Amino acid sequence: MNISEAATRAGLPPKTIRYYEDIGLITPDRGANGYRSFSETHIHKLHFLARARGLGFSVEDCRTLLALYEDSGRASADVKAVAQEHLAQIEAKIAELTAMRDTLTDLVHACAGDHRPDCPILKGLEQ
Amino acid sequence: MNISEAATRAGLPPKTIRYYEDIGLITPDRGANGYRSFSETHIHKLHFLARARGLGFSVEDCRTLLALYEDSGRASADVKAVAQEHLAQIEAKIAELTAMRDTLTDLVHACAGDHRPDCPILKGLEQ
């Protein structure tokens, strides 16, 4: 299967698949014409990558997870450790964004939003 | 005042201040020796930028906000529009991260995290 079909099946843009090959995440076969050729196994891996990236794992985390995925002798503790670390980062990010949202919401509510120059948002940014 | 003191006062790294000058966000004076020289007005602007960046505004938003900040004839509606647009993006990001967190939390809770290879996290990524 050529790259565009693989892309459709995996839910990733062709460019991204080429990029993943570049950085060694996946190694499709090659036809006589130089075209990449994807097997069902490749599709599974790409789909796995798409899901992991969709959950916010870094590409390096994906590399680790993919290696664990392929290692039938893995310990689930290793997978869990990666996921928990990532979860902690997501929660930190949510907390950061929530604080921003709360501050911004207050400022936006305080601002008349009319033609006059007086603006609590700018005052809030000035502090 | 030299850049390192300005950096301390504004709460930004010197490198970041140089970068802001590079992209035209701020234009400090220059001493005879070529050193940047910051006035209180510059410090105010830098502080404003630090706050705005801290609330997650993009550098381009900061450029707009700074222009409004300096324009005594501004309409507060213009400021509010920028803030509301940004707020909407933050809320979208929070929603996205929350969905990731919920999925990841479920997977992590389902995983024994022991020496055995069986792993619901990997299964969840495989789908």
Added chain:
DNA sequence: ATAGGGCTTCCAGTCACTGGAAGGTCAAGA
């Protein structure tokens, strides 16, 4: 005179793609 710290510029790297150019390949229709 020298040592150190601070300042300057410029270049490269980060992360994960994404756009675009230049050119080779393939299948279908005239």
Added chain:
DNA sequence: TCTTGACCTTCCAGTGACTGGAAGCCCTAT
């Protein structure tokens, strides 16, 4: 057979907002 258009290839550059580091000038204190 030729052409057209869609597909494929590689390579280079750009994104955002810095950040690290190198090479070299400047200032102050000893």
